[in-house]
Amino acid sequence: MTETVSGTAVTGPAGGWAVPENRADLPGRPDGTGGRCSGGGGKRHNSDVEWGDFDSCSYWRKNYSSLREDDREIIRIVGSFFRGCSPGPGDRRRSGVDVGAGTNMYPTLAMLPWTERVHLFDQSTGNVKWLRSEISDLGSSWRPFWSEFCATGYEPDDFGRVRAEVACRADVERRSVFDLPEGAFDIGTMFFVAESMTDDEEEFEAATEKFVRSLRPRSPFAAAFMDSSNGYFVGNAFFPAVHEVTRDKVQEVLTRLVARDGVRVHDIGIPSDAPLREGYEGMIVAVGRIGGKPDP
Ligand SMILES: C[S@@+](CC[C@H](N)C(=O)[O-])C[C@H]1O[C@@H](n2cnc3c(N)ncnc32)[C@H](O)[C@@H]1O
Secondary structure (H helix, E strand, C coil): CCCCCCCCCCEECCCCCECCHHHCCCCCCCCCCCCCCCCCCECCCHHHCCHHHCCHHHHHHHHHCCCCHHHHHHHHHHHHHHHHHCCCCCCCEEEEEEECCCCCCHHHHHHHHHEEEEEEEECCHHHHHHHHHHHHCCCHHHHHHHHHHHHCCCCCCCHHHHHHHHHHHEEEEECCHHHCCCCCECEEEEECCCCCCCCCHHHHHHHHHHHHHCECCCCEEEEEEECCCCCEEECCEEECCCCCCCHHHHHHHHHHHCCCCCEEEEEECCCCCCCCCCCCCCEEEEEEECCECCCC
8 A cells, every 4th residue: 555645875986985966066075075985985885884973962953953844744644653553551562663763762752652662772872872861861852742743642641751751661772773683573663774874775675674574573663764865964974875765665665575555655745944955855754564454
């Protein structure tokens, strides 16, 4: 089932990381060639990237210090879907996982009412440190994000209670998507990770597969992706993305991994007055259930 709701990778041969023609105009490119890693050849794989250079505060400030319209749209889709999948009041799933959590707490908020524990994984030591601090005292910037979940039917706990729940139900671990255990979690999210950690399409597919396989049969999940991203700066460091990831690509990969008609893929348009940056075509969010119809 499909619903439609609404450039600058850094690769190159031995002479350096080349910038495809239409992608050469990114602002602030540090070395004039399009990449933080000058030299070297071929694709920039996940293990080629220095994730320690990911500036957590800068990323949070740019993306999550206030609620953007595109995130509001994603929350409405994911919130309605997870609420519809919920077993019932007081009957929580055992464990949820947010893969590559970065500095985004709203996937955790999306799962919080429906799980005993939410495990947050990330590869970057800086993000792990940031997340540990954040779960111990959830910042009030997340209040409007929570209100948006309440607008989809989440029980409107006061924010102080949500803060206390995050502190006692969430935990953080440095772990790669490629080291996820199989069939371990009952609900899962992975937002802007598989396509934003490499510029290799095969690695995007492998990471998506690892995420899907980490969930038990019938588990609901939500995954978000940047559409046709050319890569992105966080502070002064440039990170790769898989430009080939589009709505059709997400639909194809998830349909193969999850089940025929087991996933719904939505386009999230770029807010005309507030694009996040240059070099992407919008966002994509997919919701579904492992091995079956996404039934709410
Ligand atoms: C574009 S950020 C997305 C962060 C966050 N999920 C969000 O919604 O904004 C990509 C994240 O993937 C993490 N990451 C990169 N490689 C990873 C890997 N192999 N396993 C897990 N996380 C990884 C990065 O540290 C970073 O936090």
